[in-house]
Amino acid sequence: MIDRTLRMDKIEHIGIAVKDLEKSNGVFAALFGKAHYKTETVESEGVKTSFFEVGPNKIELLEATKPDSPIAKFIDKKGEGIHHIAFAVSDIQAEMDRLQKEGFILLNKEPKLGADNKLVAFLHPKSTNGVLIELCQERP
Numbered sequence: 365m366i367d368r369t370l371r372m373d374k375i376e377h378i379g380i381a382v383k384d385l386e387k388s389n390g391v392f393a394a395l396f397g398k399a400h401y402k403t404e405t406v407e408s409e410g411v412k413t414s415f416f417e418v419g420p421n422k423i424e425l426l427e428a429t430k431p432d433s434p435i436a437k438f439i440d441k442k443g444e445g446i447h448h449i450a451f452a453v454s455d456i457q458a459e460m461d462r463l464q465k466e467g468f469i470l471l472n473k474e475p476k477l478g479a480d481n482k483l484v485a486f487l488h489p490k491s492t493n494g495v496l497i498e499l500c501q502e503r504p
């Protein structure tokens with residue numbers, strides 16, 4: 365039976381893979397009419413990120429920090445563009461357990477540290493119609 369207390373709350377951010385973060389910061393600042401509000405490197409993911417706020421929404425730009433970064437591999441195969449959609453959840457471990465039971469492929473067994481003070485987990489795009497999904501929980 366579906367536990368209705370568990371669910372994804374909203375889109376937390378959209379991740380966009382870019383080759384040159386500084387250059388793309390300029391492109392998106394011109395598009396949104398305001399600068400990014402923070403930059404953060406998450407070495408465990410091989411990424412340098414910057415974040416923009418657009419009304420209630422958040423855009424995360426991601427540049428690879430090493431050749432085997434998921435972002436470098438993605439750009440090699442598909443070019444720059446939308447890399448993932450992240451959803452906010454209130455209990456990431458419970459949501460991971462629920463999604464695994466539903467047959468989705470979890471890319472990490474336990475939540476890991478993401479950017480912007482979040483715990484994160486990923487679902488394999490081959491189990492989600494070709495879209496990489498990230499779950500995000502605010503760190504306590």
Ligand SMILES: CC[C@@H](C(=O)O)C(=O)SCCNC(=O)CCNC(=O)[C@H](O)C(C)(C)COP(=O)(O)OP(=O)(O)OC[C@H]1O[C@@H](n2cnc3c(N)ncnc32)[C@H](O)[C@@H]1OP(=O)(O)O
Pocket residue numbers: 379406409411413424426434435437438441447448450471477478479480482484486488489494495496498
């Ligand atoms: C900053 C931290 C955090 C946050 O707080 O927000 C982030 O957002 S970090 C973002 C970067 N981290 C990740 O993406 C981690 C999760 N990703 C992975 O584990 C891998 O990228 C992957 C999805 C398992 C793919 O890895 P791998 O199998 O090694 O790469 P391949 O290049 O061989 O791809 C296999 C297959 O998957 C397709 N693919 C890869 N990435 C994506 C994607 N983002 N969206 C859709 N499809 C994707 C790729 O095209 C290949 O397909 P085929 O060629 O058809 O086999």
Ligand SMILES: [Co+2]
Pocket residue numbers: 377379424448450498
């Ligand atoms: Co992300």
